[in-house]
Amino acid sequence: MRLKRTGAYLYLLPAILLLLVFMYYPIINNFIYSFLKWDLFKGTKTFIGFKNYLDLFHDESFFVALMNNIRYVLISLLFQVGVALIFAAVIEQFRHKCIAAFYRTVLFIPTLISLTVIGLLFSFIYKTDGLLNSFLQLIGLGHIARGWLGDAGTAIYSVIAVSQWKSIGYTMMLLCVAIQRIPNEIYEAAIIDGVTKLRRFKDVTVPLISDMIAISVVINISGGLLVFNEIYVMTNGGPYGSSEVLSTLMYKNAFVHGKVGYASAIAIVILLLSVFFFALQRLIERRGDAE
Amino acid sequence: MKKIRTLVIVGLCMLIALPALFASGSSEESGKQRIEVFTRFSDGATKTYFDEVAASFMAENPDIEIVLSSANNANYKQEINVRLASNSSPDIYFAWSGVYARNFVDGGRALDLTDYLMADDGEWYNSFITNQFETFTFGERIYGIPLMMDGKAFYYNQDIFDELGLEVPENWDEFIAVLDVLKGSGYIPISLGNIEDWATGHYMTTLNQRVVPADTLAADYALEGDFTAPEYVTALEYLEKLVPYFTPEFNSVTYDAGINDFISGKAAIYYEQFNQVQYIMPAEFNWSWFDFPDIEGAAGDQNALTGSPQGLMVSSTTKYPEACIKFLKYLTNFENSEKLVAEAQMFSCVDGAINENSANEKMSLMAETIKNAPTINPWFDNATDSEVVTTYQASIQAMVGGAKTAEEVMADVQAKVAQVKAEM
Numbered sequence: 001m002r003l004k005r006t007g008a009y010l011y012l013l014p015a016i017l018l019l020l021v022f023m024y025y026p027i028i029n030n031f032i033y034s035f036l037k038w039d040l041f042k043g044t045k046t047f048i049g050f051k052n053y054l055d056l057f058h059d060e061s062f063f064v065a066l067m068n069n070i071r072y073v074l075i076s077l078l079f080q081v082g083v084a085l086i087f088a089a090v091i092e093q094f095r096h097k098c099i100a101a102f103y104r105t106v107l108f109i110p111t112l113i114s115l116t117v118i119g120l121l122f123s124f125i126y127k128t129d130g131l132l133n134s135f136l137q138l139i140g141l142g143h144i145a146r147g148w149l150g151d152a153g154t155a156i157y158s159v160i161a162v163s164q165w166k167s168i169g170y171t172m173m174l175l176c177v178a179i180q181r182i183p184n185e186i187y188e189a190a191i192i193d194g195v196t197k198l199r200r201f202k203d204v205t206v207p208l209i210s211d212m213i214a215i216s217v218v219i220n221i222s223g224g225l226l227v228f229n230e231i232y233v234m235t236n237g238g239p240y241g242s243s244e245v246l247s248t249l250m251y252k253n254a255f256v257h258g259k260v261g262y263a264s265a266i267a268i269v270i271l272l273l274s275v276f277f278f279a280l281q282r283l284i285e286r287r288g289d290a291e
Numbered sequence: 292m293k294k295i296r297t298l299v300i301v302g303l304c305m306l307i308a309l310p311a312l313f314a315s316g317s318s319e320e321s322g323k324q325r326i327e328v329f330t331r332f333s334d335g336a337t338k339t340y341f342d343e344v345a346a347s348f349m350a351e352n353p354d355i356e357i358v359l360s361s362a363n364n365a366n367y368k369q370e371i372n373v374r375l376a377s378n379s380s381p382d383i384y385f386a387w388s389g390v391y392a393r394n395f396v397d398g399g400r401a402l403d404l405t406d407y408l409m410a411d412d413g414e415w416y417n418s419f420i421t422n423q424f425e426t427f428t429f430g431e432r433i434y435g436i437p438l439m440m441d442g443k444a445f446y447y448n449q450d451i452f453d454e455l456g457l458e459v460p461e462n463w464d465e466f467i468a469v470l471d472v473l474k475g476s477g478y479i480p481i482s483l484g485n486i487e488d489w490a491t492g493h494y495m496t497t498l499n500q501r502v503v504p505a506d507t508l509a510a511d512y513a514l515e516g517d518f519t520a521p522e523y524v525t526a527l528e529y530l531e532k533l534v535p536y537f538t539p540e541f542n543s544v545t546y547d548a549g550i551n552d553f554i555s556g557k558a559a560i561y562y563e564q565f566n567q568v569q570y571i572m573p574a575e576f577n578w579s580w581f582d583f584p585d586i587e588g589a590a591g592d593q594n595a596l597t598g599s600p601q602g603l604m605v606s607s608t609t610k611y612p613e614a615c616i617k618f619l620k621y622l623t624n625f626e627n628s629e630k631l632v633a634e635a636q637m638f639s640c641v642d643g644a645i646n647e648n649s650a651n652e653k654m655s656l657m658a659e660t661i662k663n664a665p666t667i668n669p670w671f672d673n674a675t676d677s678e679v680v681t682t683y684q685a686s687i688q689a690m691v692g693g694a695k696t697a698e699e700v701m702a703d704v705q706a707k708v709a710q711v712k713a714e715m
Contacts, residue, residue, distance in 0.1 A: 038376075042397070042398040042399065043375070043399075123545065127548070128539060128540040146540065147540035149543055150541075150542035151542070152689070235486075238685070239488070239542050239685075239689070240686065240688045240689040252681070255368075256369060256372075256677055256681070257677050257681070258372055258677070
């Protein structure tokens, strides 16, 4: 028995080693760096205690970035969990499986396209004489046409919209798979009892796929807090910092301004926020289970 | 038996994993001196030029291996910073001159090249247009080899100017008068893509130079001053005066779209570097250029040319300084410098390399303009601290977008300067 257990630990060893080297060691190192003033050019490192963290609270761009991340999370939850759930439920209602498969494929395809390609594509759509403004003019809404990525009021929402378009198919597919696993008998029993479609969705579908919904929530929270590529490709945080998020702010501080210590403090804040939201989600889930 | 099998499998897993964990990434020693050259030329004719010169150098010097690597223009600064942070500095690396190059020198990352340049009665040094060394010289020592010189001017569509009977403006008032005529004719007067805020930053390079006293400007860029001179606000107000003449919604327009509007004939004027002339050349109309107009009565330098040289520096930690110098001498010999001009349309800093064999008449005239400039005014984004530049350029972008006033821009800059100085 003991031999079996020793063998199991040995099998786990490579994975644990990889985790330690590539995950926990950098996190610990990053934590140490966040207490340093590290000059990249000179290679000097000076211990400055919590100064990097205190500076965060005086940095206006940090709060702009934080708010943008929160917007990202909330809108992603609305669309990639809420709307994706509705899409999944509707698609799985189709009698003809080939129609359901068609819609699943159409909605999933954007997930497969490279983000750089999508960024370029939407830069053309969003530009002043682009597709979106032409469409708005066509339907009589020309007065709201603008350069969507160059307007501080719309840049972050324009990028978030692209993100929803790209990723909604992914969570929808996860939810579709979960719905397909629900035994048909349960729906048949509900139909015999005269339960309406809406109540079947609310009282049968949603509770039985709650695990997958929870996974989708976690994916979207972490995705919203860690978002980098979309912003970097489409606006690079502009115009005038209005679409900055924590990851782009961290990147610029580390690799443009050479402030590695300050960037490390931002990285720790991102980590703490992720842990906080994950713990909150687990807490809500457990309370739900207990009730 | 089971135990042995388990141990064998785990051992195999470890054997597979360990090299991945601890591999240093370096190639095996081949007996050659391996020199890594890291540049911002990741595509196009300039990359091809480097590839070909490195290949011919290695053919002539079989004991030296040149490894070329590059990052694109937008990412170069970040990538070289990462290389420095990980203590894996390339042997030879690209650098913009001025404050940007000084960072490497102050950090002890750059090799002093003075003695190499001055050897043999300064033969190598004198093969260059020597004023191009100015912005690579710190404390009377030279740390960079200027590879390509540059300048910035307003390119203009001569056909449109002829059609509307316009003359090249020589001062600010004439410039505004020309722009008014162009605006009334339906052309975009000045093409601008400012989605990346450095484009208006480059305007401010010149406007600050024209409006702010030279001594004040030099002291403030070196962070010895605090950017409180009222002329900074005046300079920004001049930029605000140009806003109605720029491409509509220019804060949403990309740099490429800015060029395209000019070469497609939609826009009449475009502010651009001489080194980007290869993108102007496809234009199917007659074009020329004029210097940024003088601002009469302003306290700044009206004659300095905006645009400093770009070059190569040698790492202070290179194992093979002699091999690095050998390669740099080869790269900047007369033949290869002519090749740089002819094939990449870059303005070589080597004296005489721009001639009737390597360049057309326009390039030769541009080269003369750069060569004869009394003073060189480095790009704004390389002239001062990167954090100050980031704040300055972002605030300028906000101002030209109507979200800030000139006074608010300078208040942002002054606050950032104070913060940066406090952290020094």
